[in-house]
Amino acid sequence: MRIELEKRARPSQLHSLLSPIIALLLTLVTGAILFAALGQDPVRALYVLFIGPLTEVWSLHELAVKSAPLIMIGVGLSVCYRCNNWNIGAEGQLVAGAITGSIIPVLFNDWHSPLVLPLMLVMGMVGGALYAAIPAFLKAQTNTNEILTSLMLVYVAELFLDWLVRGPWRDPQGFNFPVTKQFQPEGILPELLDSGRANLGIVFAILAALAVWFMMRFTLKGFEIKVLGASERAGRFAGFSRKGMIWFSMMLSGALAGLAGICEVSGVINKLQPEISPGYGFTAIIVAFLGRLNPLGVIVAGLVLGLTYLGGEGAQIELGLSDKVVRVFQGMLLFFVLACDTLAIYRVRLSLAPAAKEA
C-alpha cells in the first residue's frame, strides 16, 4: 500500500477549518483507547478530563488562569512561526520576564504605590523581549540557528532563577525555603470576580490576541509577516527586511512570554520560586499550531489546552491517573493537528496497487 499526495490547486477552505476539529476528535479516540489499555472506563476518564472542569464555576475560573499564559505565548509564537522564525524558547523568556518583573516587589518590597503593578508588567515584557533578543541577534547577525539557541537559553534561565531564589533573593524569614518574599498587595494582579481565582491575565491574553489579529489582518506589518513567511525572496523584492522581521517577531513573542511569566508570578504564585511554570512555554507551541497560527484560533486552542491541564488535575484526584497522561495527550494532539493540516494542502490517496513504474 502506498500513500500518494496530490497538491490541491488552492488550500481547501473547508479542510482548514475542519482539520483542528478532526485532530481533536482523533486525539479523543486515541485517548479513549489509551485509557482502556490502562484499565480505566474510557467514557468516564474523558468526562473527568474534558467535561468535568466545565461544570463548576470555580473550575471555569481555573480554566481562565491556566489558559491565559498559553494564549499570550501562543499568540506571540504564531507570529514567529508565520514568518519562519522558530522561537521554541518561550519557556525561558517566560522565566526571564518573571525575574525582571519581580525586581520591584522583591527588592523594593516596602514600596506601596499604584505604580508597582504597571511597572512590574512592563518590566516583565521588557525582560522577556530582551531575552528573546539574544537568539534574534544571533540569527540576524551571525546566521545561527534560532531553534537551538532559544532552547539552550531555557535551561540557562531556569538555572539562573534557581540561583536567585536560593541565593541573593531568598526570603530571610522564609525558613530556608527557596522562595522570595511574598509580594505586597500592590504587586498582585487583581482578580476579576469574587466567585473564583481568574485574574486580569486572561483579559491581557485576549487583548493581545485581538491586537495581533488586527495587526495581521489590517496592517502593513501583518502583510510583511505573511509575505516573508511564504517566500523570503518575494519579501526581499518587496523591500521587506528579513533581519528586521527576525528582531520584530522574536521580540514580540518574547515580550508576550515575559508578560505571561510576570502575570503567573504576580497573579497566581505571588512570589518567585524555582518552578513557576508547568511547561506553558512548550505547550504554547501546540497552542499556536492548533490555532492554525491565527490569533483568534489561538484563543480557542489556548482554552482547549488549558482544559487539559485542569482535567489532568481532576484525573489525578478522581481516577488516580498520573498527571503525565496530560502531556501524552498534548503531544498526540500536536501530531494529529500537523497530520490533518496536510489534508488542507494535499489530496491524499491510498492506493493498494503497486506503484506505477515511471515511463
Added chain:
Amino acid sequence: MGIFESILLTIATAATPLLIAAIGELVVERSGVLNLGVEGMMVMGAVCGFAGASLSGSPWIGLVAGVAAGAVFSQLFAVLTLSIATNQVATGLSLTLLGLGLSGMIGEPFVGEAGSKLPNLFIPGLSELPLVGRLIFGQDPIFYLSVILTVGTAWFLFRTRTGLTLRSIGDNPASAHTLGIPVIRYRYLAVLFGGACAGLAGAHLSLVYTPQWVENMTAGRGWIALALVVFASWRPARVAAGAYLFGGVTIGQIHAQALGFGIPSQFLSALPYLATVVVLVMMSRNKRLMMVNTPASLGRPFVPDR
C-alpha cells in the same frame, strides 16, 4: 587508577551518548531531513532501556529495548514528514514533546528503583596496558559501539556508493528522484537509523551513565546532539571531536562544583548549554563553511510527483 585517568574515563562516558545521538542525526540530516525529535527519541530509549532491564533482569535486554524504542518512535516522525509531507520542524518538536510526556508515563512505576548497569568489557591483555589500557580497552560496551558507529558512518557516507546516493538525496532530492532513486525509502531508512541511535544514546544514560530512571533525564542532551551536528559541519570525525569537547565541559563543571571555587553550582551547570550556544555561533558565522557543508535540501519536504 589515578585521578587524571578516572577523569578521562568519565569524560568518555559523558561524551558517548552525545556522540551516538549526533551520529544518528548526522545521517538523517545528510539525507535532507531535519528531525528535531532527538530529545524525545532519546528519552524514550532511556525509559524503555531501563524498563526492559528492570523487567527482564538483564541490562542487555534493556539495551535492545532502548534501541527498539528509539527506532519505532522515529517512524512516527517518518510517516508524518515523509509520507504526508508535514512541516519537519513542527513534527520534530511534537515528537520531542510526545516523547517527554510518554516517557514520564511509562517510567512512573520505575522512579526511585535501583537500576542495573551494563558491565564494562575488559579486553583481555590490552586492558592491562599502562595508561591507555583501562581507558580504551576497559570501557562499557556502548563506548565500543560508538567508536564502531562513528568509523562505520564515516566510511559509509564517504566511501560507499549508497552513502553517495544518500548525500545526493540530501542535496537535491528532485534530481535523485529523476534518476530513479527511491528518495522516500532512503529517507525512511535514514530516519530509522537516527531513531535507533538516539534510542541507544538514551539507553546509555539509563544503563551506564546513571543507572536509574529520572523524568526528563536526558536534560537537553538530544538538543546538544543536534547542535553538535551543525558544529561538526555534518562530518562524523568532527562530531566525535565535538562530543568529547562537550563531555569535557560537562565533567569539568561537575568537578568544579565538587571543588567549590565559590562559583554557584547553577552557573556551572549552565556551562554546557552556554558552550553549545558559543560553538554554534562560532561555526555559523562562517557563511561559506555553512553553505558548502549544509545539505542543500535540509528541512524541505519532498513530494515525488508521478
